[in-house]
Amino acid sequence: MAGPVAFFAVFFAWPVTAIVARGLKADGVWQFGRIADVVAQPGIRHVLWFTTWQALASTALTLLLALPGAYVFARLGFPGKQLLRAVVTVPFVLPTVVVGTAFLALVGRGGLLDALWGVRLDTTVWAILLAHVFFNYAVVVRTVGGLWSQLDPRQEEAARMLGASPLRAWRTVTLPALAPAVAAAALMVFLFTFTSFGVVQILGGPGFSTLEVEIYRQTSELFDLSTAAVLTIVQFAAVGAILAVHAWTVRRRETALRLVDAAVTARRPRGAGQWTLLAGVLATVALLLVLPLTVLVARSLDAPDVGYYRALTRTDGGTFLVAPIWAIGNSLEYAAAATAIAVVIGALAAAALARRDAGRIVRGFDALLMLPLGVSAVTVGFGFLIALDRPPLDLRQSWILVPLAQALVGVPFVVRSMLPVLRAVDGRLREAAAVLGASPWRVWREVDLPLVRRALLIAAGFAFAVSLGEFGATVFIARPDQPTLPVAVARLLGRPGDLNYGQAMALSTVLMVVCAVALLVLERLRTDRTGEF
Amino acid sequence: MHTKTLVAAAVGLGLVTLSACGPTAGKDDKTDQGAAGSKTVTLVSHDSWAVSKDVLKDFEKQSGYKVTVLKDGDAGQAVNKAILTKDHPQGDVLFGVDNTLLSRALDNGLFQPYQAKGSQLIQPQYRADEDKHRVTPIDTGDICVNYDKAYFSKHKLTPPKSFADLAKPAYKNLLVTENAATSSPGLGFLLGSAASYGDQGWEGYWKKLKANGVKVVDSWEQAYDQEFSGSAGGRKAHGDRPLVVSYASSPPAEVIYADPKPKTAPTGVASGTCFRQTEYAGLLSNARNTKGGKALLDFLLSREFQNDMPLNMFVYPVVKGAQVPAEFQKYGPQAKTPQTMAPDRIAANRDQWVKSWTSLVLK
Numbered sequence: 001m002a003g004p005v006a007f008f009a010v011f012f013a014w015p016v017t018a019i020v021a022r023g024l025k026a027d028g029v030w031q032f033g034r035i036a037d038v039v040a041q042p043g044i045r046h047v048l049w050f051t052t053w054q055a056l057a058s059t060a061l062t063l064l065l066a067l068p069g070a071y072v073f074a075r076l077g078f079p080g081k082q083l084l085r086a087v088v089t090v091p092f093v094l095p096t097v098v099v100g101t102a103f104l105a106l107v108g109r110g111g112l113l114d115a116l117w118g119v120r121l122d123t124t125v126w127a128i129l130l131a132h133v134f135f136n137y138a139v140v141v142r143t144v145g146g147l148w149s150q151l152d153p154r155q156e157e158a159a160r161m162l163g164a165s166p167l168r169a170w171r172t173v174t175l176p177a178l179a180p181a182v183a184a185a186a187l188m189v190f191l192f193t194f195t196s197f198g199v200v201q202i203l204g205g206p207g208f209s210t211l212e213v214e215i216y217r218q219t220s221e222l223f224d225l226s227t228a229a230v231l232t233i234v235q236f237a238a239v240g241a242i243l244a245v246h247a248w249t250v251r252r253r254e255t256a257l258r259l260v261d262a263a264v265t266a267r268r269p270r271g272a273g274q275w276t277l278l279a280g281v282l283a284t285v286a287l288l289l290v291l292p293l294t295v296l297v298a299r300s301l302d303a304p305d306v307g308y309y310r311a312l313t314r315t316d317g318g319t320f321l322v323a324p325i326w327a328i329g330n331s332l333e334y335a336a337a338a339t340a341i342a343v344v345i346g347a348l349a350a351a352a353l354a355r356r357d358a359g360r361i362v363r364g365f366d367a368l369l370m371l372p373l374g375v376s377a378v379t380v381g382f383g384f385l386i387a388l389d390r391p392p393l394d395l396r397q398s399w400i401l402v403p404l405a406q407a408l409v410g411v412p413f414v415v416r417s418m419l420p421v422l423r424a425v426d427g428r429l430r431e432a433a434a435v436l437g438a439s440p441w442r443v444w445r446e447v448d449l450p451l452v453r454r455a456l457l458i459a460a461g462f463a464f465a466v467s468l469g470e471f472g473a474t475v476f477i478a479r480p481d482q483p484t485l486p487v488a489v490a491r492l493l494g495r496p497g498d499l500n501y502g503q504a505m506a507l508s509t510v511l512m513v514v515c516a517v518a519l520l521v522l523e524r525l526r527t528d529r530t531g532e533f
Numbered sequence: 534m535h536t537k538t539l540v541a542a543a544v545g546l547g548l549v550t551l552s553a554c555g556p557t558a559g560k561d562d563k564t565d566q567g568a569a570g571s572k573t574v575t576l577v578s579h580d581s582w583a584v585s586k587d588v589l590k591d592f593e594k595q596s597g598y599k600v601t602v603l604k605d606g607d608a609g610q611a612v613n614k615a616i617l618t619k620d621h622p623q624g625d626v627l628f629g630v631d632n633t634l635l636s637r638a639l640d641n642g643l644f645q646p647y648q649a650k651g652s653q654l655i656q657p658q659y660r661a662d663e664d665k666h667r668v669t670p671i672d673t674g675d676i677c678v679n680y681d682k683a684y685f686s687k688h689k690l691t692p693p694k695s696f697a698d699l700a701k702p703a704y705k706n707l708l709v710t711e712n713a714a715t716s717s718p719g720l721g722f723l724l725g726s727a728a729s730y731g732d733q734g735w736e737g738y739w740k741k742l743k744a745n746g747v748k749v750v751d752s753w754e755q756a757y758d759q760e761f762s763g764s765a766g767g768r769k770a771h772g773d774r775p776l777v778v779s780y781a782s783s784p785p786a787e788v789i790y791a792d793p794k795p796k797t798a799p800t801g802v803a804s805g806t807c808f809r810q811t812e813y814a815g816l817l818s819n820a821r822n823t824k825g826g827k828a829l830l831d832f833l834l835s836r837e838f839q840n841d842m843p844l845n846m847f848v849y850p851v852v853k854g855a856q857v858p859a860e861f862q863k864y865g866p867q868a869k870t871p872q873t874m875a876p877d878r879i880a881a882n883r884d885q886w887v888k889s890w891t892s893l894v895l896k
Contacts, residue, residue, distance in 0.1 A: 022617070101759070104770060108770065108771070109770075109772070109773050110770070110773075123750075201751050201752070202752075202755060205751060205755075206714075206715070206749050206750065206751050207895060220609060220610050220613060221609050222714070222884075302769065385614060386617055493758060494580060494581070494753070495581075496757060496764055496780075496786040496847075497765060497786045497787055497790025497791065498765030498791045499765075499790040501764075501769070502765070
């Protein structure tokens with residue numbers, strides 16, 4: 001427990017406090033009065049209102065479109081399911097710079113909607129909402145679908161035998177069992193969309209602004225640290241409230257459910273209804289998720305002899321000190337280091353949280369571990385700069401800063417993946433081993449490790465994928481001679497000219513493939529009791 | 534308390550162990566860069582910084598310093614970060630403060646005085662802060678409206694030439710520009726219009742532009758790569774705005790970064806819509822390696838670097854006699870009468886103008 005606490009204190013709480021203090025302290029005195037001043041501004045109130053309602057709308061739309069998907073992935077068997085499940089998860093880990101570009105091909109000018117019906121949604125709120133569905137589809141499919149696939153279908157069948165209509169059987173038997181998972185997924189989606197940054201900036205245009213976008217503008221462009229600090233505190237409070245509710249639903253979810261092996265619940269579709277549903281879900285996935293990704297690939301190939309890919313190996317052009325292709329190596333190395341950190345910290349935290357005698361404070365820490373997901377990257381980045389800049393921890397010049405920042409985002413995923421499994425380990429096994437004379441370390445190695453090994457691998461894979469895609473904090477601290485893939489893509493997009501644009505598309509495709517491969521390996525390792533993702 | 538300290542130490546130890554297998558293992562010698570007389574000098578810059586490898590090697594060989602470059606996001610971010618870390622800076626020299634941000638940097642005491650060698654060769658119109666020499670001009674470039682040649686020839690329409698043209702009905706719904714609050718070219722374009730129409734007149738001009746269907750997006754990437762029909766990215770994204778606020782050097786870039794190279798640039802520059810930006814470098818106030826920093830500033834003004842710079846960063850040199858590449862002359866000659874504005878006038882008005890502009894154009 002002390003390990004994760006220290007990690008979060010040093011690499012999260014301290015930097016964030018430092019940057020907030022820089023904005024809100026004058027002559028050593030906190031200026032809390034500023035909070036009321038800033039929140040009272042009509043412009044800021046508008047931002048708060050927009051942030052909230054677009055997150056609610058995005059969450060509702062995501063549930064509407066993804067819940068059928070959750071059912072299909074959980075209950076229907078069809079060829080290519082594993083591959084498709086990896087594919088729908090790719091958007092979740094892709095950086096928004098890339099996705100924004102791809103998504104415009106769907107809803108922007110000359111995009112599919114434009115070509116078919118002359119409908120353009122860019123710079124409307126619809127583009128933002130649809131992109132949020134694109135990003136978060138996997139959250140619902142994995143969270144809800146994961147549980148759904150383990151629910152014993154015989155319970156619903158029994159209700160049908162007793163004369164209930166299909167709808168009634170579903171409403172009275174399955175829905176109550178699923179409700180906590182749906183609530184948890186909804187809250188996760190709400191959290192991600194409430195703190196949305198790239199999507200809103202790229203697809204919404206300057207007319208729309210979320211709290212996160214406003215924090216970025218105030219910090220990075222206008223240099224109004226005081227306003228930024230207030231907004232950070234406001235976002236903190238909101239995210240804290242969301243997480244408290246989330247933690248509560250997660251606990252409720254761990255009430256006893258009769259779970260069965262997911263492998264036995266999925267069947268070939270039967271009847272017109274199931275076939276239609278499958279077709280509908282596949283069409284949604286194809287249109288909303290696969291098509292934008294395909295556009296990226298197509299544009300990356302839009303040169304003779306895969307010219308854009310070949311250009312990635314050259315150093316001329318001056319944008320980089322090394323050939324862009326080396327960004328793959330950098331990304332992989334950084335992500336590996338970040339994963340190592342996230343797994344160690346996350347596993348320690350999960351182990352502490354899973355103890356049956358864990359008190360309220362420890363369980364409260366569960367929610368705190370999620371906070372980095374809800375704090376703006378620019379706040380963390382600036383915080384790192386001013387907090388970790390002198391001995392004993394002068395890390396500003398060190399490469400370790402990037403994996404550390406990435407690990408902050410990875411830890412919540414590790415904790416979420418491991419907790420359910422660790423909680424399921426029968427405590428008596430550990431006691432028995434201890435009674436027989438095993439040391440605590442040996443108990444962990446002989447009892448817990450074999451049981452959680454697969455969950456650990458899955459957690460590591462997720463942390464790895466998230467680290468690969470992390471952009472916001474990385475761009476702040478990555479060293480110029482060692483750009484990661486998302487950073488290199490952003491830099492290429494920042495220069496005019498065909499070759500730069502084409503290389504950006506090619507590198508994005510490479511990132512996509514690396515992510516997809518990592519996730520496919522994950523699919524292979526899936527156990528019947530997966531975590532929440 | 535004791536356990537916490539122990540754990541912190543353990544975490545620290547873990548980090549050290551980890552760092553042994555990191556990407557820079559073995560070649561990371563930056564830990565001693567704080568020491569006096571260090572052989573490493575660090576340049577902090579924005580993402581657009583670029584230099585030819587052999588030119589940088591030459592400097593390292595001649596001066597005996599090893600150069601580390603830290604790219605820090607866009608120009609605004611780099612300056613803001615430098616101000617935040619002023620007492621304990623990330624490097625020795627900051628490059629990339631332009632005239633729109635110069636006052637923010639100087640007012641915050643970011644730089645210490647140093648008159649670089651060769652500064653007498655700087656063309657007079659680019660000089661600034663001449664009594665104190667806290668900054669040295671390094672390069673200059675124009676923010677101008679670019680036009681899509683194919684669109685205008687297809688529609689048999691003359692491309693616009695001036696600020697006034699852009700508000701004419703013939704060019705309705707054709708222009709895309711960047712948010713002046715978040716983008717440096719967007720701000721440059723606003724300042725250009727203010728320089729052209731004056732403190733009283735620019736708001737009226739923007740009312741006309743708005744009525745004429747100007748589109749505002751948040752970033753240059755968005756405007757140029759997505760909305761503009763003349764750029765490589767914009768063509769693929771089916772951009773439908775043939776006018777964009779970009780740089781005078783963008784047309785040559787469209788040629789240089791094309792394979793095969795076209796005979797003429799696909800885009801041109803509306804020569805009467807330009808706003809001139811100058812970028813400065815300075816020795817950071819608490820630089821640890823001041824000697825190396827001074828040598829680096831001398832190098833940035835040297836003939837070798839000034840000649841190398843244009844094709845790497847797509848900007849123009851500031852010293853007399855430096856060579857402007859032929860591609861620049863051919864595909865995008867520098868504007869003869871660009872608008873410009875003194876840094877202190879920008880400083881006095883920037884925030885208010887951006888505020889008024891935001892409520893006028895975005896709301």
